[in-house]
Amino acid sequence: MVVETIFSAIGKKAGELAVKQIIKEGSRLSRVREDLEWIEIEMRRIQSCLIDAEAIQLKTEVVSDFIKEIWNLAYDVQDIIDMYFSKLISSWSRWKGLLGIRHMIIGRAFSKEVEGIRKRVKEITEARKDFEADARSSSLEAVTTYPRQTFPHANEPNVVGINAIVEDLKQKVLDKDLHHPVVSITGTAGLGKTTLARKVYNSVRQHFDCAAWICVSERPNEQQLLRDIAGQVGLEKDKMEQNFETNMFELLSTKRYVIVIDDIWRTTAWDALKIHLPTNSENESRIILTSRNEEVGRYVGGPKSLFKLQPLDLKTSRQLFYKMIPADPQNIDETQYSPQLKNIGEQILEKCGGLPLAILLAAGLLRGRSVSASAWKGVLEGILGMGQDNDKWFDIFALSYKDLPLYLKPCFLYFGLFPEDRQIEVFELINLWAAEGFIRGTEVREVEEEGDDYLNQLIARNLVQVNQVSWSGRVASVQIHDILHNLCIREANEINFFNIHIDAVNCHSICKVRRVAIHGSDIGTYLSLHLQTSRVRAMLCFFPEARPEGWIYQQKKKEKMEGRVTKNLLQDSKSIRLLRIENGIISSSVLTEICNLRQLTYLKLAKKWELVELPSAISNLKSLLTLDLQESWKIYLPNVIWSMKQLRHILLPPDCCTPKYRWDSLGKFQRVEFSLTNLQTLSGLPGELFEADWLYKMNSLRTLEVNKPMETRSGDIIEVLSDGAPVSHKLEDLRLCANISNLSELKSNSLNLSRYENLCNLDLFRIKMIELPQHDKLPPNLTILTLTHTYIEKDPMETLKKLQKLKILKLLFESYEGKDLVCSGEHGDFPELEVLEIDDLPNIEMVVVEEEGMPRLRDFKINPSWQCSKVPETRIPDRLRNIIVMTTE
The missing domain is CATH 1.10.10.10 (Winged helix-like DNA-binding domain superfamily/Winged helix DNA-binding domain)
Structure with missing residues (x-):
């Protein structure tokens, strides 16, 4: 629970060595110990007050103020603990164990602050009596928790009654006689416009040369949206550097494309996009857009382009409602619903008004509760009792949040x-x-x-x-x-839980906000509003990725200005535990300040176009659990990273190295004490900065991705992985990627992963081999295998067909150099394979699947090589001809 999380800082701080020593040796600070014990006990009582208050569905102003006061109290307690204990620890460190007058001053100040907390706790306890009865009478029945599971709606949203609509729109999009290239889907928010567009898009995209999907939303960044389109339609990397809009326009002019523009609010957004999209219908390209505003659809595509999505009728609403109540929507038994239950259900559906989103949320409120009249009636009364908004559906939306347990x-x-x-x-x-x-x-x-x-x-x-x-x-x-x-x-x-900064601050009590998200704007604008940042515990910065002409000069100019304000921000925000910067300024001075954030537990830096030189002072972050740099362009990584024993997740970019001119400070040639025993994720590991033997200490590892596995400082990572005992029994995901300039050939008998019983996903990239290892040398529970640039000469199907758990097989880009791929039809071959993808194998001439081969295959794709556009011949059973997709370009 949130309050429990906040108050856990007490135990954490008290557990720190310096504080323990102060309390143990300083009898004059016994009051500090007593205050801590009182806070821990009393705050748990306050937490129960919050649970009772949250249980009241129809909240009066008094109740809302009470909840807010509890949150404010929690924030203030956290501030007091952080401030005074950091002073105690700092003072203890400087005095080296001598208990001086400074400790007494700090202890007395802490106790004085606690006296204020005592008074506020007493007031909260008294206020609780005013609504305890209401809390007991209006709380909804407890909901069953949901264990880990997969969901039927994961691959396809659970919708009903739109198949005919999808088919009509599909025919419209593919209609060669359509005089205007736009199809506009409009309607109220929550009707399922995006779901409908997705179904149409997925059903037609194979008929076009290229496709893209962008979501515009209320505050779009048109430049970034155009870049997204360019990337999705296949604009080459070098053409993305300069004049990408012109290059994209020229590319699309020669292609038959389909582009979805989802959730566009205003005509001005379309005006900014359309000048870069060739919209003549000569090549039968199509644009599908969704909008709440009918006038936007009319403006973009004309009145004939409009398709107005309507609320569901009562019959379809019932189908969706009763489909979504069971935990398993595929196992529906409507006979379990008595006439009394159905009557209550009809009243709930009436409140939903045919809006699919409202129906889904109402069903979600019922799912997990007992199938009883009292449980359903409690939900209905909860919906009717909200009554806080003029929006006829908002009561259901609000109750869906209010009904959550406090910890969620x-x-x-x-x-x-x-x-x-x-x-x-x-x-x-x-x-x-x-x-x-x-x-x-x-x-x-x-x-x-x-x-x-x-x-x-x-x-x-x-x-x-x-x-x-x-x-x-x-x-x-x-x-x-x-x-x-x-x-x-x-x-x-x-409850002042967070503040979103876009162009203006939308929080009435910013001084106590603990989390800040900056969207699109810059940190300098945020600070110019004279906001207090010393209380901030989490900051998430989402800046747009854009590289206009002259971007280098503009970036350097911006860095000088914004780098200073970012540095000042971090200097004033020593309590930050979570920092996420996406495409912002990450200068050396900013990195230095980040390394001074001693309470930081999560750090993500995403800088796509510039080098990030991580300082060795990163080792100061003793609480850091996650270091995510994978979306950065290039990272200079210090050796100290391997000694940060508390880390659980390290994600690195493909280009990761040690600075050439700073070997002495980064210790390239110094022996490092490897301590990452708690590490679960190591993605993008640079082999040349790593010692293969270190793997033996990583027995908690679940995901491992290694670049240049045969070029480590000492040993060969593949040899270590193939050793007698697995480096980690928990390993689930493994990707090995060799250097393109050093394709060392791997002997087929040198790779042995048979002891990794939990390894399900294996990706070999640029690992050259004549033939695959025998099937008994591969993971016994391998589920997905991807081979790329492996240059195998012997037909791999002979080995792979014996993998009993294999479901997905991808043979990509020169993974196989032979002419024929043959899957026999013997019983037990490829028993579980569902997906087979063959892409860019330049020598392939024939693909054979015998009559009984691959009995569960449902997705079969063959893409010819760019070196030879000839599509290979296939000899496959009739049952596979309906699922095979073969491209000609």
Whole structure:
């Protein structure tokens, strides 16, 4: 829970060695110990007050003020603990164990602050009596928690009643006689415009030469949107450097493209985009747009382009509602619903008004509760009792948040810190929650596993949408609907949970805000508003990626100006625990200040066009759990990184090295004490900066990605991985990528991963070999295998067909140099394979799948090599001809 998280700082601070020593040796500071014990006990009582207050669905102004006062009290307690204990520790360090008068002064000041806290706690305790009865009478029935699981709606949203609409729009998009290239889908927020557009897009994109999807939202960055389009339609890297708009226009003029422009609010956004998009219909290109504003659709495509999406009728609403209530939507049994339940359901549906998002959220409120009249009636009364907004659907949206257990509320609110319509990587999201202390591991479960459970509960309630699912079946990326994004911001403002800075500050009590997100603007503008930053615990900066003409000069000029204000910000924000900077200024002076943030637990720096030289002072960050640099262009990495034993996740970019002219300060030739025993993720590991034997100490590793695995300081990483015992029994994900200029040939018998029983995903890139190792040398539970530039001469199918758990096989870019690929039809060959992708194999002439081969295959793609556009001949069973996709370019 949030309050529990805040008050856990007490135990953490008291547990620090210097504080323990002060309290132990200084009898005159016994009052400090007593105050700490009182705070810890009393704050847990206050937490129960918050739980009772949150249970009241219909909140009066008195109750809302009470909740806000508890939050403010929690913030103030955290500030007092952080401030005085840092002073005690600092004083102890300087006096080297001598208990001086300064300690007494600090201790007395701390006790004086606690006296003020005592008075406020007494007032809160008295106020609790005023609404305890209401809390008991109006709280909804407890909801069952949801263990880790996969969701049927992960790959395809659970919608009903739109298949006919999808088919009509598909025919319209593919209609060669369409006189205007635009199809406009308009309607109220929450009707499912994006879902409909996605279904149409996925069903037609294979008919076009190239495709792109962009989300415009309310405050678009048109330059970044154009760059997104350019990247998706395949504009070459060198043509992205200068005049990319012109180069993109020329490319699209020669292609038949389909582009989705999702959630466009204003005609001005279209005016900025259209001049760079050839919209003549001669090559039958198409633009699909979605908008809440019918006039925008009319302006862009004319009245004939409009498709007005309507609310669901009652029959379709019922289908969706009853489909989404069970934990497993594929196992629906409507007979379990009595007439009394159906009557209550009809009243809930009436409140939903045919809006799919409202229906999904209402079903999410019921899911996990008992199928009983009392449980359903409690939800109905909760919806009717909200009555806080003129929006007829808002009561359901608000109740979906209010009904969350206290420990899930901050996790949901965190989505509001990200830009609207942002697709969020689950790996990053859970690490942010962990850095904040919202989730904690147990003796039997890792913190990441707890985070998965929390996210699953939010997904099960339909508050969070799944975008992508990983090879293992876990959710990989998520987002929330923009209506719910606005709800997050609204609720966060009520308790000063965070502040979003775009062009103006939208928080009425910024002085106590603990989290700040800067969207699009710069840090200098934020500071110019004379905001206090000393209380900030988390800062997330989302700056646009843009490289206009003359960008180098502009960037240097901006760096001199903004680098100073960023440095000043960090100097004044010593309590920051979480820092995320995306495309902002990351100068050496800024990095120096970052290394002084001793409480930092999470650091992400994403700088796509410039070098980031990480200083050796990074080792000062003794609390750092996650270091994410993978979205940076190039990193200079100091050796001290291998001694930061508390790190759990390190993510590095492909280009990572030691500075040439600073070997002495970075210790390139000094022996390093490797201490990363807690590390779970090591992505982008530069082999030349690593010693292969260090792997033996990484027994918690789950994900390992190594660049240049055969070029380490000592030994060969592949040899270590193939040694008698696995380096980590927990290893699930392994990617090995050799240097393109040094393709050392790997002997087929030297790779032995058979002892890695949990290794499910294996990616070999530029690992040259004549033939694959025997199947019994590969991981026994291998689920996905990707081979790229492996130059195998012997048909790999003979080995791979014996992998009993293999579901996805990708043979890419010169992975195989032979002419024929043959899958026999013998029983037991490829028993689980579902996806086969063959791409850019220049010598391939024939692909054969015998009659009984690959019995579960559902996705079969063959793309010819750019060196030879000839499509290979295929001999496959009729059952596979319906699923095979073969491109001609």
